[in-house]
Amino acid sequence: MGKEKYDKVESDIMTHGHNPYDIVKGLLKESVQSLGFHENIYQMLKKPMRVFEVSIPIRMDDGRIESFTGYRSQHIDILGPTKGGIRFHPDVNLDEVKALSIWMSLKSAIIDLPFGGGKGGVIVDPEKLTERELELLSRNYIKKITPIIGPQKDIPAPDVNTNPKVMGWMTDEFDQLRGYNIPGMLTGKPVVLGGSLGRLEATGRGVVFTIREACRVLDINMKEATAAIQGFGNVGSMTAKFLHELGVKVVAVTDAKGGIYKEEGLDIPDLLAFTNKGENYASKYEKAEPITNKKMFALPVDILIPAAVENQVTKENAPTIQAKILAEAANGPTTPAGDQILEQKGTFVIPDILCNAGGVTVSYFEWVQNNMNYYWKVDEINKQLEEKMLAGFEKVIQMRDEKGCRMRDAAYMVGITQLVKAMDARGWIGEKDQ
Ligand SMILES: NC(=O)C1=CN([C@@H]2O[C@H](COP(=O)(O)OP(=O)(O)OC[C@H]3O[C@@H](n4cnc5c(N)ncnc54)[C@H](O)[C@@H]3O)[C@@H](O)[C@H]2O)C=CC1
Numbered sequence: 260m261g262k263e264k265y266d267k268v269e270s271d272i273m274t275h276g277h278n279p280y281d282i283v284k285g286l287l288k289e290s291v292q293s294l295g296f297h298e299n300i301y302q303m304l305k306k307p308m309r310v311f312e313v314s315i316p317i318r319m320d321d322g323r324i325e326s327f328t329g330y331r332s333q334h335i336d337i338l339g340p341t342k343g344g345i346r347f348h349p350d351v352n353l354d355e356v357k358a359l360s361i362w363m364s365l366k367s368a369i370i371d372l373p374f375g376g377g378k379g380g381v382i383v384d385p386e387k388l389t390e391r392e393l394e395l396l397s398r399n400y401i402k403k404i405t406p407i408i409g410p411q412k413d414i415p416a417p418d419v420n421t422n423p424k425v426m427g428w429m430t431d432e433f434d435q436l437r438g439y440n441i442p443g444m445l446t447g448k449p450v451v452l453g454g455s456l457g458r459l460e461a462t463g464r465g466v467v468f469t470i471r472e473a474c475r476v477l478d479i480n481m482k483e484a485t486a487a488i489q490g491f492g493n494v495g496s497m498t499a500k501f502l503h504e505l506g507v508k509v510v511a512v513t514d515a516k517g518g519i520y521k522e523e524g525l526d527i528p529d530l531l532a533f534t535n536k537g538e539n540y541a542s543k544y545e546k547a548e549p550i551t552n553k554k555m556f557a558l559p560v561d562i563l564i565p566a567a568v569e570n571q572v573t574k575e576n577a578p579t580i581q582a583k584i585l586a587e588a589a590n591g592p593t594t595p596a597g598d599q600i601l602e603q604k605g606t607f608v609i610p611d612i613l614c615n616a617g618g619v620t621v622s623y624f625e626w627v628q629n630n631m632n633y634y635w636k637v638d639e640i641n642k643q644l645e646e647k648m649l650a651g652f653e654k655v656i657q658m659r660d661e662k663g664c665r666m667r668d669a670a671y672m673v674g675i676t677q678l679v680k681a682m683d684a685r686g687w688i689g690e691k692d693q
Pocket residue numbers: 417418419420421462489490491492493494495513514515516552566567568569588589590615616618619
């Protein structure tokens with residue numbers, strides 16, 4: 260394909276596409292150009308260095324054998340071992356996993372972590388599995404990807420529909436295969452197995468640090484601010500908790516089944532106690548009115564937080580968004596067309612690769628503690644998380660001001676610049692590429 264045609268295809272994708280891999284490639288290409296680097300840099304970054312597809316046959320409780328498909332994508336390992344979560348979801352696909360691994364590389368580079376990007380996923384609806392089937396799937400997935408993972412190679416962690424319990428099974432499987440305990444092979448583990456204090460809360464805590472900084476930039480008083488959150492899993496619920504602690508009125512939360520709304524603000528500690536009792540879905544909480552995801556996006560709030568899955572802010576609902584800040588707690592929640600509309604409206608977007616970087620940051624601390632076999636107090640972890648998140652935010656704001664660009668482009672440029680420095684130091688590229 261000629262270069263002109265190729266550019267046209269990518270520009271069409273940027274306007275209309277919903278494929279996360281196409282979207283991330285388009286954004287990488289634009290940022291490489293804005294930095295004045297040669298297209299060679301884009302060629303170096305656009306494809307994961309390794310993708311692995313596995314079949315995972317499981318004996319189901321009814322005696323049938325069902326064969327699940329799993330993936331692991333490793334984007335680039337020039338800054339350190341690749342690192343990133345494992346997702347269990349029916350919509351998992353190879354392009355999504357590839358995109359998620361590229362976002363991990365950029366995220367770690369912005370926060371200055373010694374990691375590259377990785378991501379894994381299994382095509383499955385975990386709600387349809389029994390506990391025994393879920394455990395078998397978790398163990399067999401890790402067994403299948405064992406040849407390409409390890410504490411100095413690629414370090415998995417939780418993502419959508421995986422949690423410390425799943426990480427515990429996976430850790431055990433890996434330890435049994437190797438014949439000794441290797442806690443640094445995976446993060447987000449139960450604390451008793453070498454998990455870090457503060458990891459469960461880390462992504463939401465980091466999201467709220469970036470929201471606090473955005474409020475400072477926009478001169479918004481958090482004690483008078485309102486927020487709405489899409490997704491009430493690990494990230495959404497912890498974001499709600501920390502916003503509430505800072506005095507922000509969280510008026511709505513939604514999940515895959517629906518949502519709840521209260522104009523005076525939800526009682527977040529009570530809602531968390533309700534969901535912690537084993538009620539997975541915040542939408543079952545009866546002390547608030549029901550609300551749809553669609554209506555939640557259009558609420559007159561100051562801060563809107565997509566904390567669920569990709570492609571939620573689109574050209575259809577972006578025009579209805581009234582929030583001053585869109586904090587992307589989820590990975591890839593905004594389509595390029597949605598993004599363009601937000602830009603025209605002047606919405607302050609905290610891009611995913613900055614906003615949700617708190618998770619991998621505390622995963623890094625977990626890995627460091629595992630490697631030292633010495634464990635820190637939670638205050639130390641939270642303090643270092645705050646420092647890293649603020650430094651990342653500051654770098655992105657500086658790039659935005661220097662280039663006069665959107666926060667998203669600035670975040671990509673900060674990440675790419677760090678990766679280019681490493682490629683240069685390794686002799687992979689020369690002066691003419693930069
Ligand atoms: N867990 C972590 O440490 C990190 C997670 N993330 C990202 O944050 C997002 C959420 O992840 P987790 O909270 O870990 O997952 P989770 O599985 O704990 O929760 C996901 C939540 O999203 C809801 N949801 C799913 N599809 C939805 C839809 N179409 N509409 C409304 N709600 C929907 C679910 O009902 C659930 O409440 C994902 O994009 C993930 O990649 C990013 C950084 C780290």
